[in-house]
Amino acid sequence: MDRRIAIKNILATLGLTVSTSTIIGFLESCSDNKVAEVSVFFDKTEIYLIDCLVDVFLPRTSIVGGKDLNLTQFVDKMCANVLTIQKQKEIKLGLNEFLKKFEQKFNKEASEVSVDTCEILLDICLNISKEKEVEVFKLLESDYSSLSKHSKSKCLLYRFLTTVREFSFLGYFTSEIIIKTEKSLLS
Template sequence: MERRVAVKNMLFALGATVSASTVLSIFGSCTEDAKTGWVSTFYDPSEIKVVHNLVDIYLPKTSIVGGKDLNLAQFVDMMSESVLDEEKQAEVKLGSKVFIARFEEEFDKNIANGSKEDFEAFIALYMNVPKDKEDKVFQLLDTPDYKLLPKSEQQDYLLYTFLTTVRTYSFLGFYTSEIVEDKIMELT
């Protein structure tokens, strides 16, 4: 399948309203900037550490490349800055702060000292949930104005907004990567 068609189909599947050329441009920039020493422009250093760990958990290296190999943390950073509107950007940033605060409370350590195992265990608390809890999370994320929710639910809304944004852009970057596309074509 032609790469632009694959990108377009992926965007439609995700319900995104961003052009394929934008995604390809950002992805191309990521691979170039990675060689020159990239610095995050949307997430601060502690947040980008979280994004790096999430990318590695969502898309670990297997018989094909993983999210780290494709510099997907950089892709997530650039997509968050370039594609999200200001309101959603603010929610994602607040969600990353909720993630960090809860992580540090759970493990009684600074996020910078968190191991991959810590991150995996923490993500499992929120992403490996029973079907009824999953349904509640999706209902929560469909809330038109999260500020009208009770405080505890606001925090959950923000956390899940951050987690799902990172996951969505990680998978988008992964499945629109030429390297992955070529590998998948080899296997079929």
């Protein structure tokens, strides 16, 4: 499949409209494995959390994982350049909700987040019954401003997690390495 068509299709399913050249620019700038890359949306602690989440969502197996492709920087740039100001605020608030859950569950500071603790917390948040899953999806589709305080915090948490996951997958499945790997496996 043509990389540009794949990007457009994925963006359409996410309900986003961004030029293909913008996405390709993000992918190319993130794939260089730059160690000292400067984040544009998340601060240092937040970028480390995103890095842990990317590693849980797309771990390294027999093929490269999300961290190998530097998808943390891709997620950071997508949040900064694609999301509306309101969505950016919601992502930051959702990240804070995730960190609150982390601190409650592990009785540790945000700086002590690890891949293992993220995996445990994600299991708690995402391994839910079908009933609760339907409730979460309804919550995500609802107007944030009309929600109760409890529902707002839950909505923010899930908006944060789904956005990081969707941007991670977008970067992963449109990366040149993965497309070439997929083509070679199909041959």
